[in-house]
Amino acid sequence: MLLEFLPFNTELTQFFALLCYCYLKATGVSVDDSVSDAFQQFKLKKGDYNLNYITFKIKDKKNIVIDQMGAQDKSYQDFCECLPENEGRYGIVDISFETDDGRSTSKLVFISWNPDTSPIRSKMLYSGSKEAIKSTLAGVGIHINATDFSELDYESSILPTVKKFA
Numbered sequence: 313m314l315l316e317f318l319p320f321n322t323e324l325t326q327f328f329a330l331l332c333y334c335y336l337k338a339t340g341v342s343v344d345d346s347v348s349d350a351f352q353q354f355k356l357k358k359g360d361y362n363l364n365y366i367t368f369k370i371k372d373k374k375n376i377v378i379d380q381m382g383a384q385d386k387s388y389q390d391f392c393e394c395l396p397e398n399e400g401r402y403g404i405v406d407i408s409f410e411t412d413d414g415r416s417t418s419k420l421v422f423i424s425w426n427p428d429t430s431p432i433r434s435k436m437l438y439s440g441s442k443e444a445i446k447s448t449l450a451g452v453g454i455h456i457n458a459t460d461f462s463e464l465d466y467e468s469s470i471l472p473t474v475k476k477f478a
Contacts (some may be wrong), residue, residue, distance in 0.1 A: 314416050339440040343376045343448045350378055351449050353447065355420065365391040368402040368445060370437055372426065376402070376445050400438030401425045402445050409471060411478045419474050421454045422446060427460045453477060 353361035365382040408418040
């Protein structure tokens, strides 16, 4: 069988592994090499990637590419404003905040923006391709799924979630 390398070589284990493999490959969307390179630079705040956020989109239903980059002087609100109302996006945001004990810190947050108002095919494409980009953005521990702008509210949604990881 295709997945004989699994430690528990049972038909049920192989079935679930094959199901997971097929799910991840179902959309056929790949992540452009520039995304990984940009993310590595973004994490280190090096050169042109000393940014506050990067958004990604699926281009031609085949490839996840960089959409927009927000300079250090851009805010979380600017990030939210660059998300289209009726089209999905992925984003990585550097959220700066103060912990409950008064320390200043920041966390990288992956946001999957898949609005309820986008067409069904687009929603399926963005949902099915999310794991591909998440695996490219290794090291981001906070993942947020949003389907409308109320789920992106900084004070009521984002900040409480981020503080749990501080």
